[in-house]
Amino acid sequence: MNKCVFLDRDGVLNKEAGTYVYRPEEFIIPDGVPQAVAMLKRAGFKLVVVTNQAGIAKGLYTRQQVLQLYEIIQQACKGALDALYFCPYHPKYDSESLSRKPGSLMLEKAIARFGIDPQQSWMVGDRQRDLEAAKRVQVKGIFINNEEEQAPDYAHFVAGNLLEAALFIVNQ
Numbered sequence: 001m002n003k004c005v006f007l008d009r010d011g012v013l014n015k016e017a018g019t020y021v022y023r024p025e026e027f028i029i030p031d032g033v034p035q036a037v038a039m040l041k042r043a044g045f046k047l048v049v050v051t052n053q054a055g056i057a058k059g060l061y062t063r064q065q066v067l068q069l070y071e072i073i074q075q076a077c078k079g080a081l082d083a084l085y086f087c088p089y090h091p092k093y094d095s096e097s098l099s100r101k102p103g104s105l106m107l108e109k110a111i112a113r114f115g116i117d118p119q120q121s122w123m124v125g126d127r128q129r130d131l132e133a134a135k136r137v138q139v140k141g142i143f144i145n146n147e148e149e150q151a152p153d154y155a156h157f158v159a160g161n162l163l164e165a166a167l168f169i170v171n172q
C-alpha cells in the first residue's frame with residue numbers, strides 16, 4: 001500500500017487570490033512550496049492535487065486552463081506531483097457531483113488508482129470542506145491557517161503554510 005498527501009490547490013500550493021485563479025500571472029507559488037513538495041516526495045508519499053474548479057461550470061475558464069496551471073506547479077516542483085483531480089461542476093450551474101469537495105470521490109479515485117492506505121495519508125487544505133472530504137475516507141486533515149475560515153475541530157494539525165505542514169508530516 002502507498003501513503004499519500006492530498007493537496008488542495010489555492011491557498012496551499014499557490015497563493016489564495018480571493019477569487020478564481022486561472023491566468024498564469026495570477027498563479028503565485030509561495031517560497032517553500034517546492035521544498036515542501038520535495039520533502040514529502042522524499043519521505044515516500046504519493047502527491048495528489050484535489051481541487052474544486054467550479055469556475056468551469058460558471059464559464060469563467062476552461063479545463064485546458066486548469067491543466068495549464070497544473071503544468072506550472074509541476075515544473076516548479078520538478079515533476080514531483082503524481083496526479084491532478086479537479087471537479088468542474090457546480091450544483092447551481094450544471095450539476096451536483098460527488099467529486100466536489102466536501103464530497104470525497106476525487107480522493108476515492110486516487111485511493112483506488114494508487115493503492116493508497118488512507119490511515120497513513122494526509123490532506124492539506126485551507127477550507128473546512130477539504131478536511132471534511134478527507135474525513136469521509138479516514139484521511140487525517142491538516143488545516144492551513146487563514147482569515148477566511150476556522151480549522152474544524154477534527155483537524156489533526158493547524159499549520160501556517162505547506163512547508164510547516166510537510167515538516168509536521170515527515171516528523172510523525
Ligand SMILES: [Mg+2]
Binds near residue numbers: 011125127
Ligand atoms: Mg483552497
